[in-house]
Amino acid sequence: MMTDFVSAEWVSSRGDDLRVVDVRDAWEYDGLGHLPGAVNVPFDSFRADEHGAESDAGDGMLPDEGDWAELLSEAGITPESDIVAYDDHHGVFAARFLVTAELFGHDPDRLHLLDGDFSSWQLERETTSETPTVEPTDYEVTRPDSTPLVGPDAVADAADDPDAVLVDTREDEEYDAGHIPGAVLLDWRNLVDNETRGLLPQDEALSVLEAAGIVPGKRVVLYCNTARRISHTYVVLRHLGFEQVDFYEGSLTEWEAQGRPLETN
Known part of the structure; x- marks a missing residue:
């Protein structure tokens, strides 16, 4: 079980059975375009305040559990969703989204990082400025029995x-x-x-x-x-x-x- 890298071809071939998440700022998502069907979950929306790094629970910069569930619900994501995330910084911000999802119990086998970022995608593939209509869900966090977190x-x-x-x-x-x-x-x-x-x-x-x-x-x-x-x-x-x-x-x-x-x- 693990998060993996997937190609642009793989993403294009999956169609509607894949939830694509763009973690760039909203102005980039709206103004520069995005992958067809992608929903916007900006990086800052799933980061705790700096003081979180001193948490006794070891949660560091992880968001509040309820806030995370609300973000994914608004994005139309369920615990059974296959997710691919991307950014325009070689994947580092998108990877943070995926690790957060894993730490909050989303199946790692359903988590994917686009191999290449938005700049790479738009060189050869279609982008759009249309925001998709998604049906909100009631995402529930189920923390896994074990995680890679250490103190x-x-x-x-x-x-x-x-x-x-x-x-x-x-x-x-x-x-x-x-x-x-x-x-x-x-x-x-x-x-x-x-x-x-x-x-x-x-x-x-x-x-x-x-x-x-x-x-x-x-x-x-x-x-x-x-x-x-x-x-x-x-x-x-x-x-x-x-x-x-x-x-x-x-x-x-x-x-x-x-x-x-x-x-x-």
Whole structure:
């Protein structure tokens, strides 16, 4: 069970049995056009306030459960819906939507990230400015029995575990300025093909990961600042078949708020 990447051809072939979600701002959705049939669920609408990263429940930047259910209900989504999400930033915002859905219990096998973003799509395929009419649903959140979420103590332990690799998915400059002790650096964008704006070919992606010490046999623990960038890396790793991928939702916002140590380069 996992969220995966799907091609533009796959999305086009599915027709009405797929709920397409555009997570760009409303002005982009309305003014620049969108995929036919796509509903708009802007990124800011499913992000908690910054103070959420200190939540005792470990919810970090996740939205309120009721707010999430209302958003999906208004978008005409049911727990049985197959969803494909996209943005215009190589998929990083769309990945956050999909990870949020997974953490709130939507079947990961029904969650898909468009391989390539809006800019890639519009080069060869039809877009529209028409907002689809959708029938609201009564979406109910059913939290799964287990999730990839981990807290700061588990993150600290991972740095000393030879069977685990702690991964910082931010940019080089951010990593150098301060990172969790023992973390390796993997800028999430290094897994993106600049030409296609989608995921690197599998062999290339695996080579990038291996160079950073990230291999399928190890448990991978991900963090960034506010859990946006790790959402993309999480989806990539699960798509590539990594079985143990932990997700530090609180990330550095929580880590620093608790006064925990940082390393600098």
